[in-house]
Amino acid sequence: MARTAFIGLGVMGFPMAGHLKAKGHEVTVYNRTPQKAAAWAERFGGRTAPTPREAVQGAELVFACVGNDDDLRSVVYGEAGILAGLAEDAILVDHTTASADVARELARACGERGRHFIDAPVSGGQAGAENGVLTIMCGGEEAAFARAEPVMRAYGRAVTLMGPAGSGQLTKMVNQICIGGLVQALAEAVNFAQKAGLDTDKVLATISKGAAQSWQMENRWKTMAEGKFDFGFAVDWMRKDLAIVLDEARRNGAALPVTALVDQFYRQVQQKGGGRFDTSSLIVNLREP
Incomplete structure (x- = not known):
């Protein structure tokens, strides 16, 4: 069992830290909103700390799950x-x-101080975090990964080292590129089936057993057809992720025409007041031009 700290108790971090505690690890948590940290401690029985510095003291492994680059720097430095x-x-x-x-910046900062860093973005959404079945894509040193991987198994179904620092984030970008295109295609398919007068449930239940099958289809076609968009990963978060993807593509020269277009479709959803809808809400653009 490891002495750990968890920084950031949002919709993902809250259950992830809970899985660590449930597996028998020592866990001290910090959250920018102290009430959320207190609620976590009441539910899971761990400890809270008033600052990140105090939360991580004595910890062998420290986990962070916050909003973006600036949020991350604010809790690290x-x-x-x-x-x-x-x-040490x-x-x-x-x-x-x-x-x-x-x-890469944080890997250098940690290395200069005799500490280690792993970038380890996750996929699987809120449900994956709550059920402890996330996919975790890691970048960093092999020795550090070997120490951290068994602990991450508390909430990760697949935990893989992709390469040196930054490789986990680059892999997550690939993940988001795939998701964006799939969701738009699924939205168009559902809308087409409805406009054609087909039994949408029967159509999607049938084709989801063939070559068109995907996680998005299996988990979102029915709620998309019903216009229900309250299932975790929000449009605002997706646009943040796609901004990172498109910025990286501008640097490495990768052409992402579909991803850039889907990003603008998500912007339209935001303009319709759907920033907190989940990502399957792209269909609203087809129903409300």
Whole structure:
């Protein structure tokens, strides 16, 4: 069992930290909103701390799951930050979906202080976090990964080292590129079936058993057809992720015409007031031009 700390208790971090505690690890948590940290401790029985620095003191492994690059820097640096309290040879594992640049930056900052860093964004959404079946894509040193991987198994079904620092974030970008195109195609398919007067349930139940099958189809076609969009990963978050993807593509020269178009479709959903809808809400653009 490991001495751990978890920084950031949003819809993902809250259950992930809970799985660590349930597996018998020592867990101290920090959240920007203290009430959420207190609610976590009441539910799972762990400890809370008033700053990241105090949360990580004595921890062998520190996990972070916050909003973006700036949020990550705000909890890592400074007198009250993670680095100020991180023990020698400890490992900082970042589950935030952030840029590959900030991952490399934090890997250097940790290395200069004799600490270790792994960028480890996740896929699987809120349900995956709650059920402990996330896919975790990691970048970092092999030795540090070997120490952290068994602990991440508390909430990860697949935990894979993809390469050096930044590789986890780059892999997550590939994941989001795939998802964006799939969701738009599914939205168009559902809308087409409805416009054609077909029994949409029967159509999608049938084709989901063939070559058109995908996780999005299996889990979102029915709620998409019903116009229900309250299932976790929000449009606002997806646009944040796609901005990271498109920025990286501008640097590496990758052509992403479909991804860029889907990003604008999500912008239209935001303009319709759907920023907090889940990502399957792309269909609203087809129903409400």
